[in-house]
Amino acid sequence: MSGTSPVFVLLTDFGLADPYAGQLKAALFVHAPSVPILDLSHGVPPFAVPTGAFFLAASRRYYPKGAIFICVVDPGVGSFRDLVCITNANHTLLGPDNGLLALACRDMRREGPVSIHTLVPSSLPAANTFHGRDILAPIAASLASGSAIHAVGARPRKKIFTPPWAEPEHGSGEIICTVLHADRFGNCILNLPNEDELLLYPRLSLYIPKSGNSVALQEVTHYAELPASAAGILPGGQGFYEVAMANAPAAEHLDLAPGDACHIRGDLWGQV
Amino acid sequence: MSGTSPVFVLLTDFGLADPYAGQLKAALFVHAPSVPILDLSHGVPPFAVPTGAFFLAASRRYYPKGAIFICVVDPGVGSFRDLVCITNANHTLLGPDNGLLALACRDMRREGPVSIHTLVPSSLPAANTFHGRDILAPIAASLASGSAIHAVGARPRKKIFTPPWAEPEHGSGEIICTVLHADRFGNCILNLPNEDELLLYPRLSLYIPKSGNSVALQEVTHYAELPASAAGILPGGQGFYEVAMANAPAAEHLDLAPGDACHIRGDLWGQV
Amino acid sequence: MSGTSPVFVLLTDFGLADPYAGQLKAALFVHAPSVPILDLSHGVPPFAVPTGAFFLAASRRYYPKGAIFICVVDPGVGSFRDLVCITNANHTLLGPDNGLLALACRDMRREGPVSIHTLVPSSLPAANTFHGRDILAPIAASLASGSAIHAVGARPRKKIFTPPWAEPEHGSGEIICTVLHADRFGNCILNLPNEDELLLYPRLSLYIPKSGNSVALQEVTHYAELPASAAGILPGGQGFYEVAMANAPAAEHLDLAPGDACHIRGDLWGQV
Known part of the structure; x- marks a missing residue:
């Protein structure tokens, strides 16, 4: 991402009546205090993956080159599904592989080559881990500071999950x-x-x-x-x-x- | 606005459960990444112009010299009414000429000379244009970078619409x-x-x-x-x-x- | 707070459908434009002091050393209760002495010595004073700029109010x-x-x-x-x-x- 200034963009279903969105921002700020944080929305209805996917696909184009999107709409927190990273020359998306990133990923492929990685946390997450705050925030900060994707514990893959409503x-x-x-x-x-x-x-x-x-x-x-x-x-x-x-x-x-x-x-x- | 640091202040009825407020901020950030963005409120009830006018009039005084207010509460999006710019030595207001800026404009006149301009978009806006994101954001960024108001496509006028509830x-x-x-x-x-x-x-x-x-x-x-x-x-x-x-x-x-x-x-x- | 960069963290029950949260941020920005402002939450239910105390206790640990928390959940605005400042080597809390800071204060004591002060406004507040915006914001800005707590009009005390639900x-x-x-x-x-x-x-x-x-x-x-x-x-x-x-x-x-x-x-x- 040379020649661009990173910015964090947040998309979640956390709402604003719980401390979760605040804690996610705190974790990003601690790890990368000089990177601006922009809220896309925390108002995705709880667990509404199609709505979150739409918000991301409809909005991504308005953000600058270098933007890193941290996306959490995840009915399956605690159960098994990968966290993934999708990157092209313009943007990086981080989030669960449950369809949330599917519409935006399809658009990104039209802009040029896209690379996809599975995020492999450096240590086994504890019970009650808050994935956005505890796993995605430090990875986003590493990427913002210029780390290569393979340096943050990620292995390449070819595809992401494509939901029927894609x-x-x-x-x-x-x-x-x-x-x-x-x-x-x-x-x-x-x-x-x-x-x-x-x-x-x-x-x-x-x-x-x-x-x-x-x-x-x-x-x-x-x-x-x-x-x-x-x-x-x-x-x-x-x-x-x-x-x-x-x-x-x-x-x-x-x-x-x-x-x-x-x-x-x-x-x-x-x-x- | 020499000697002051600009800041964008946002006042809309977009709510936070749609991606509109996020897209407005993205557009401002792309055009002027070094200008801070402060939310006054996105919680004006939909189309409630008197409420928005009150929020602005009650709050403007707390913002620093150089603040540029981007205001969108607009039942008439897509229909005909001007977008206007109101400036005095302290502040700049951008928004529709539907009464939203009327109470604040009256207060600004008490602080000294006020200049009013109609904003003339450089190109005819496309169907489904999002006025805040597509027209006001680039104009706000130009003004923040020091452009004169006439350089952003604006023609002077004497008055704004004064609603009966002013x-x-x-x-x-x-x-x-x-x-x-x-x-x-x-x-x-x-x-x-x-x-x-x-x-x-x-x-x-x-x-x-x-x-x-x-x-x-x-x-x-x-x-x-x-x-x-x-x-x-x-x-x-x-x-x-x-x-x-x-x-x-x-x-x-x-x-x-x-x-x-x-x-x-x-x-x-x-x-x- | 030498060696740390201050950041303001906001916790209130103002909601986002009134201009109060916006005005609080404006006052902080005017007094300390270079200090980042992070929203913990403005969604504490109105007057719900236990909920606010929980948000603060659950979230404080995620903020960096040097963070200054401005906390307002206050059924007693206008009636008599002190405003207090609680500081240790990591964090500073500002807010009413009604239990809102009690859970976080107990945790801070475990981290090392804690000092507590009553805030004494320099002038008698006017009727309809907005404590967060008019009293806490300028004090927070002074502390962020390196002022000592006694310089902002504060007198030391030993304890804070401990509510029955602590x-x-x-x-x-x-x-x-x-x-x-x-x-x-x-x-x-x-x-x-x-x-x-x-x-x-x-x-x-x-x-x-x-x-x-x-x-x-x-x-x-x-x-x-x-x-x-x-x-x-x-x-x-x-x-x-x-x-x-x-x-x-x-x-x-x-x-x-x-x-x-x-x-x-x-x-x-x-x-x-």
């Missing part, structure tokens, strides 16, 4: 999507990148397996185009399609939450 | 106020500055048009003077009068929310 | 504990340090005076050992025993909140 399933006349995030306005961000094409049907509907409901879906380019109480789909400001309603929280009206499946379907009788 | 309406025997903020204790901060005189009546009442209710209002100087379950009014610690109840959330008991009107009335039969 | 009461066949914190997973952290021994009984129960209920309590070392819907007790990752349930919020199921008493009892018929 991309939508393009089927015959439908796209099966997963809700990654419901934002504060109730818009539902899908795992369908803005670059993807929607179905070439004049009319769309959204089928929601959880409830068995189906609603008409208008394809628009801005929220303002949606008529009152209609559901619509539009390319979102964060890089992914969003399901939205005019001045109403779609997540609540359609009963959609992060992790839920929804099917964008073409109307057969209206086929082009 | 000041109370002093009528005959009543003061018509707007609630700017309900704090975490349920105290209702009014748009009535502590410097203003209350009505010269021995007894006051509070009439709330929304509910049609009216309650007796005790004029006190400390919360502790209020008898149990009585409503009172006192000069608040944030520069504005507050409607409060003893150990009870006045906002809830009186059904008052930011933006609501309330009339402080003198009791005619008790007139001085 | 330690559990070890009785005959029972330990009477206080809940310090219910975390976001509903785990109840008790005022029983991990170093203490639990009762030497083969079976334990938890009696909750508030509700009059009693439940069987399994002694385990990891959450994963708990059978479904069973309540358990285990040494926690934050230095204190926790009452937990498998994949369920114990605080809600057992109706326990910070400040509540609970009795860990040995089963007499199962005595060792």
Whole structure:
């Protein structure tokens, strides 16, 4: 990372009503007092790996070359899954191999060669270890000070875990999507990148397996185009399609939450 | 801003459960890595312009000379309203011209000459532009590095939009106020500055048009003077009068929310 | 504090939906712009002194030598109680003498000599003074710049207030504990340090005076050992025993909140 100034970027589901985010920052500051710390968010819903993956994928591009992302959204703390390090010429990601880094890793591959390592803690972690504070923080500090990845106890690997929601399933006349995030306005961000094409049907509907409901879906380019109480789909400001309603929280009206499946379907009788 | 060190101060309604506040900080850091970033608050209720205006007016004085405030509380993102820059010898405010900067601007005029500019983005913003991150952050960074305001694409203007709630309406025997903020204790901060005189009546009442209710209002100087379950009014610690109840959330008991009107009335039969 | 770089650490119950935390940081920045500011947490529940005391005791060890903690959780603002300063070779704590600093102070005594001072503001504070911003921030800045404690208007004292919940009461066949914190997973952290021994009984129960209920309590070392819907007790990752349930919020199921008493009892018929 020569020629760049490192910065730590934090993404967790710790919330701010527990001392965990504070302790993570303290550990980073102790190990690397001169490296700035930027909060991406500590407000990922507890254990919501798809939401965390979306936050990271949508935000990584805004951080400078040399940024080191410390990511902890981890239903499996204490159980077995690797901690990994993903690096390319621009950024370094540290976190659990549970899908949290999957969307960002895919984008990083488009920027050039990516190297992936499994982090091997120098000593067996004690019971009740706090992985972010006790394992990732010292490794992040070593990397920020210029240590090579192999010097921090890491062994190379080829792949990371790719969760089923990493991309939508393009089927015959439908796209099966997963809700990654419901934002504060109730818009539902899908795992369908803005670059993807929607179905070439004049009319769309959204089928929601959880409830068995189906609603008409208008394809628009801005929220303002949606008529009152209609559901619509539009390319979102964060890089992914969003399901939205005019001045109403779609997540609540359609009963959609992060992790839920929804099917964008073409109307057969209206086929082009 | 010679002789001062700039600092960015952030005031938004983004909350912390979306990646927006993080992305705004990332954009500022990329453009101006050596300028400290201080959060005033990201907890303004969504679209609550009066509350944001109060936060800014109540807090600006505590920041050092050279501070640049990036303010985003904006129900009209994507629709038409100017972005403006307000500067005096002490501070610079950047934000939408929707009233968010109005209370602070009035205070700044008391400190000396104020200059106001409309920000003219160098290129037409794309669909789904995030104004804080994509327009205000680079302008703030240019100003922090010493650029003159006209160099960042700005044209001078005389006035900003002054919303109806910028000041109370002093009528005959009543003061018509707007609630700017309900704090975490349920105290209702009014748009009535502590410097203003209350009505010269021995007894006051509070009439709330929304509910049609009216309650007796005790004029006190400390919360502790209020008898149990009585409503009172006192000069608040944030520069504005507050409607409060003893150990009870006045906002809830009186059904008052930011933006609501309330009339402080003198009791005619008790007139001085 | 020679040879160390000071850092301010903030612990309050201000929340982030009011401008108070922002104003506290502004005051620190104005007085000491080169000293880093780290948030431990502003999410202590309003007035929850035991929870704040726990956050501080559980987190202090992760901060570097030279850290100055500004702590404000204070139901008694405006009423009479001292502001105090507690220092040892590692850390300085500033805050109200209401128990907030008690658990951390006890730990500091184990590290070596501790000096305690009452802070005597240079001028009588005005009505509606914001103690953190107006009194503690300038004192913290003076200490950070190397001023001696007696130079900031402080007089030595021997002791601080020790609240009844500072330690559990070890009785005959029972330990009477206080809940310090219910975390976001509903785990109840008790005022029983991990170093203490639990009762030497083969079976334990938890009696909750508030509700009059009693439940069987399994002694385990990891959450994963708990059978479904069973309540358990285990040494926690934050230095204190926790009452937990498998994949369920114990605080809600057992109706326990910070400040509540609970009795860990040995089963007499199962005595060792």
